[in-house]
Amino acid sequence: MPELPEVETVCRGLEPFMRGKTFQRVILRRKDLRVPFPKNLAERLEGRKVTNISRRAKYMLVHIAGNKNIGADILIVHLGMSGRMTAIPKGRDYTPVKHDHMILEMTDGPKIVFHDPRRFGMVMLTPEGQIETHKSFAHLGPEPLEAGFSKSVLDKKLKDKKANIKTALLDQTVVVGVGNIYASEALFDSGISPARPAGNVEEGELEDLVRAIKNVLRRAIKAGGSSLKDYKKADGTLGYFQHGFKVYDRECQPCPRCTKNGKKGHIIQKIVQSGRATYFCPRCQK
DNA sequence: CTCCTGTCCTGCCGGC
């Protein structure tokens, strides 16, 4: 579930509860998610201070200060499909429920709870200096909201690519953070058919696509992300960008672009590409 | 190399 806007929203929401605070107690309620929790995670975190929270692709990075014995580290958290990180403010009652797998108790009272029914999430720990070469990070493409993501960069990545453009957008070496929802939405906004071979999308269209990706991600962040089933913000409330979807999960509904002034437009279609649902308007997307 | 499929896991929804 969580794509870039959702992870970004969670990072921002957690920051006031974590930044500048120290891990007082770390509780693991099982030994693994998709991968085992880092060895001796609690002992390695307790007593150390969080200096910053950032995001790379769909990963949340909790920066942890070093001390005289150990260098700075980064706690890497990925929410998978169904993960949540929520903050329980100081003084609010909290009793763990099913699928609460990790609890970070911070000094001054707040608790951060990692909850993940499907357990596709991941928690890893790495020295700060090794993040760029970390197995999960070394091959990541550009951040879509930064200047490094441009028409020319995308053109270079997609040139000669035969896979369809929708599947290519999910490839984290092409661009990071775009998942199944925002891929469909960005292709709709740029008027490009999801079935087009990626290498055949022309320069002018790529320019539109880059703009559409940046736009939809920014608007989704402003809305606090999209809540379909599991996703909630760090304060436990819902995002609302799902109400702003134009095509995603709108199969059989009239296209919002070619339906106007009582004129019957085309119907949003759902197809399956590389095993994942894609939604599009067959008239507006060529 | 690239691509496609299957897999991890639980919960929920629709159909029979």
Added chain:
DNA sequence: TGCCGGCAGGACAGGA
């Protein structure tokens, strides 16, 4: 009502 198949926001391995 109950059971079963299919599907869900992601990422990765393995095989063709």
